[in-house]
Amino acid sequence: MTDVLIEKYEALVDIRKYLIKKGQARYKGTVIKTKLDEANYIFEECTKILLLLDKGKDKKLVPAALDIFQNIKNIFEEINSLCIFPKNKSVKMEFDLKVACNLLPAMDGIEATTKRLIDSLEMYADMLDEKGKTLLVTFVLKSRLSENAKLRITGNYKSIEELIKDMRCHLLTKKSFMAIQTKLLHLQQGSTSIEEYGTEIERLFTELTLSQSEGNSDTAGILKPLNEKLAIKQFSEGLRSSKLSTIISARNYSSLKDAIQAAKEEDTTSQSLSASATATAAARN
Structure with a gap:
């Protein structure tokens, strides 16, 4: 059943990529409704699978399934966040604290979380106006970084691009x-x-x-x-x-x-x- 969870996770990743690729055009027609319905159905199926595994005899599968399900939950939350952005394509967004909190995970010592924070930060920054980007830098520095991360990067950035560059350089492990x-x-x-x-x-x-x-x-x-x-x-x-x-x-x-x-x-x-x-x-x- 863990294989099925992985397949459903990949399906949610595809939905997220599709919504990002569509940009503001995703608000036209029934795109948002269709993709949200798909994501909701997949998430419900994943929840049922997790419950079945928990009730089953093979308890060794449960920890692995929980890890996969957490990734599924994170992607599902991102999809929901993507669907509440403004519809006006010609105007850049203002910084929205609710969207930022839902979209940008706080660092927890796990590298995968840090990577997701950087990717989501880069995506959200592209949609903001200049004032919004400035507020986003402050938001990340104050509420999304771990204490260890704050020591490894500077506390002041003039642009979101500089922050993202430093985060990639100093917070992600360089693997040979x-x-x-x-x-x-x-x-x-x-x-x-x-x-x-x-x-x-x-x-x-x-x-x-x-x-x-x-x-x-x-x-x-x-x-x-x-x-x-x-x-x-x-x-x-x-x-x-x-x-x-x-x-x-x-x-x-x-x-x-x-x-x-x-x-x-x-x-x-x-x-x-x-x-x-x-x-x-x-x-x-």
């Missing part, structure tokens, strides 16, 4: 793509489950692409298919079962998610057939 690539190329399933192994491969694949692209979406778009092909190759070669490794490699998947799902299904089928054969042999004896 060579170190990430080396770790990816040496990763093996070992004693972990296929799902756990696949999740780690996906994480390293994502980190590698982000590290190499350095925040440039165009570069990331070029690197993603190349790194995904590398990740699929390593995933198949690192599987504990040589038979399963051969099967996944032979199918030449273009999607890492599909390769991981296929490996899980093949492993389940193999275990069922083995159990059935054992039961049949025992019955004959």
